[in-house]
Amino acid sequence: MKKLKVDISVEESQAGAAERRAKGEFVRDVSGFRHAIGDPDFPAEPHRYHLFVALNCPWCHRVTLARNVLGLQDSITLDVAFPSRTGDDDPAGPNLWEFNPARLSTLTGAPLPECTAETGTGLSYRLVKQIYTAEGADEGSVPVLYDKKSKRIVNNESAEIIRALNEQTGALGSSIPDADRPDLYPNSHPLRAEIDALNANIYTKINNGAYKAGFSSDQAVYAAAFDAYFSMLAKLETRLASDGRPFLTGDSFTEADLRLFPTLYRHDPVYYLRMKLNGAKILDYPHLWRWLCRVYALPGVAQSNALVHCRQGYFGRSWNNTVPLGPFNPMTYPEAYNHPKLSTSN
Numbered sequence: 449m450k451k452l453k454v455d456i457s458v459e460e461s462q463a464g465a466a467e468r469r470a471k472g473e474f475v476r477d478v479s480g481f482r483h484a485i486g487d488p489d490f491p492a493e494p495h496r497y498h499l500f501v502a503l504n505c506p507w508c509h510r511v512t513l514a515r516n517v518l519g520l521q522d523s524i525t526l527d528v529a530f531p532s533r534t535g536d537d538d539p540a541g542p543n544l545w546e547f548n549p550a551r552l553s554t555l556t557g558a559p560l561p562e563c564t565a566e567t568g569t570g571l572s573y574r575l576v577k578q579i580y581t582a583e584g585a586d587e588g589s590v591p592v593l594y595d596k597k598s599k600r601i602v603n604n605e606s607a608e609i610i611r612a613l614n615e616q617t618g619a620l621g622s623s624i625p626d627a628d629r630p631d632l633y634p635n636s637h638p639l640r641a642e643i644d645a646l647n648a649n650i651y652t653k654i655n656n657g658a659y660k661a662g663f664s665s666d667q668a669v670y671a672a673a674f675d676a677y678f679s680m681l682a683k684l685e686t687r688l689a690s691d692g693r694p695f696l697t698g699d700s701f702t703e704a705d706l707r708l709f710p711t712l713y714r715h716d717p718v719y720y721l722r723m724k725l726n727g728a729k730i731l732d733y734p735h736l737w738r739w740l741c742r743v744y745a746l747p748g749v750a751q752s753n754a755l756v757h758c759r760q761g762y763f764g765r766s767w768n769n770t771v772p773l774g775p776f777n778p779m780t781y782p783e784a785y786n787h788p789k790l791s792t793s794n
């Protein structure tokens with residue numbers, strides 16, 4: 449039974465979801481698998497867990513970022529679905545995530561080297577949906593955290609997956625010494641309260657807000673999401689400008705930064721066009737631009753990003769099967785993220 453009361457820093461209220469959808473509002477579903485590494489059934493052990501992701505998905509991007517910045521690349525294995533879901537001609541039906549490393553990208557005209565077959569279950573499934581069906585569930589979303597030992601899904605809510613990875617990093621066998629590893633959710637009450645408050649606003653107005661704007665078919669819903677998105681960007685710009693802090697809560701990179709990055713990374717090259725969020729570019733916000741370049745340069749971040757997959761995934765099946773090639777002014781993306789001084793309004 450879908451939960452109505454939810455934590456808005458994690459997911460969207462489902463109150464009146466059917467009526468809201470009928471009126472053209474995009475309402476995101478709630479994830480059904482909510483166990484945690486560390487629970488009795490899912491002890492924290494190196495090399496036991498596996499992730500199923502698509503690299504264009506911003507929720508999966510949270511999880512690949514956490515896996516890499518916490519040094520868990522060796523301990524937690526990963527499979528990558530093709531960024532465009534199945535088409536109407538697929539025997540299993542449309543809109544399903546597929547593992548198909550041979551599939552050609554319309555953008556590059558070639559297979560995407562990051563895509564893999566399904567290796568986590570040992571059953572070489574073609575579709576993510578089959579992993580859920582094996583547990584009697586009617587879901588199909590990514591990311592999925594999977595236990596290779598008990599052959600069970602642990603969790604499919606990115607907010608909880610990154611929290612558990614951060615809490616259990618040591619026991620999971622991180623390759624980064626404790627002293628050098630970021631703590632994404634430091635155990636200090638005021639800081640956690642600040643992170644939670646930022647998470648709630650950034651999830652509702654930016655992470656999910658982008659979809660509310662781009663996927664809703666009601667002008668008023670789109671306009672409200674558009675305004676909420678850009679006023680939240682302006683608030684974040686003021687926050688960073690107030691004292692020149694490097695990260696959202698001060699000197700350290702935390703979960704709040706990690707959860708903001710996937711959306712801002714996609715804004716100029718994808719969302720500006722695809723989600724109709726053409727009010728401004730991140731380039732127009734000098735402190736946010738420098739923050740974006742600063743996070744982009746952190747250890748483990750670059751290997752978590754895949755802009756080609758984002759472009760293919762967000763444009764590939766819609767937009768007459770053609771993927772927009774821009775922007776290239778003032779520079780192409782993601783190369784522009786290596787240039788913190790590029791912001792036009794410095």
Ligand SMILES: N[C@@H](CCC(=O)N[C@@H](CS)C(=O)NCC(=O)O)C(=O)O
Binds near residue numbers: 458459476506588
């Ligand atoms: N709340 C979930 C949302 C996951 C989600 O919506 N993923 C999208 C991809 S961007 C998906 O797979 N949707 C398809 C589906 O639900 O079948 C999380 O943050 O992990």
